[in-house]
Amino acid sequence: MLPDRERKLLRILINYPSPVHKSRMPNFNRLEIMTGLRMSDLLKGLRYLEEHGYIVWPDKSATEGIEIIKNEVLEKSPPKPNNLEYWMSY
Known part of the structure; x- marks a missing residue:
């Protein structure tokens, strides 16, 4: 599993290129x-x-040449346990 900073960065790089952004990577700024x-x-x-x-x-020196190789390997963090059972048992 990737560290948080790198996972966030990879997620942005995967999701940013779109028809709205003319299929390009975001610049450093x-x-x-x-x-x-x-x-x-x-x-x-x-x-x-x-x-x-x-x-x-x-x-x-630029982000335009970045190519994503692996994106399906990103794992979601486990869901937080909710305390709904506590409130429903009364």
Whole structure:
């Protein structure tokens, strides 16, 4: 399972390209805004994703060349137990 920062970054990279955004990746400024990360943390996250085989990032100076390799491996966190049974048992 990916760490939170990298999972969030990968999720944004997977979902961002669309007909609205003309099928392109967000630039560094947009990624900083969307993730709330500084540039140094953003670069660490992208390097982590590349090292672990989630993305291919040939041009490190721009985000336009990023290609997603693995996206089906993302696991959802387990659902939080609700306390509905507690309230319904009275």
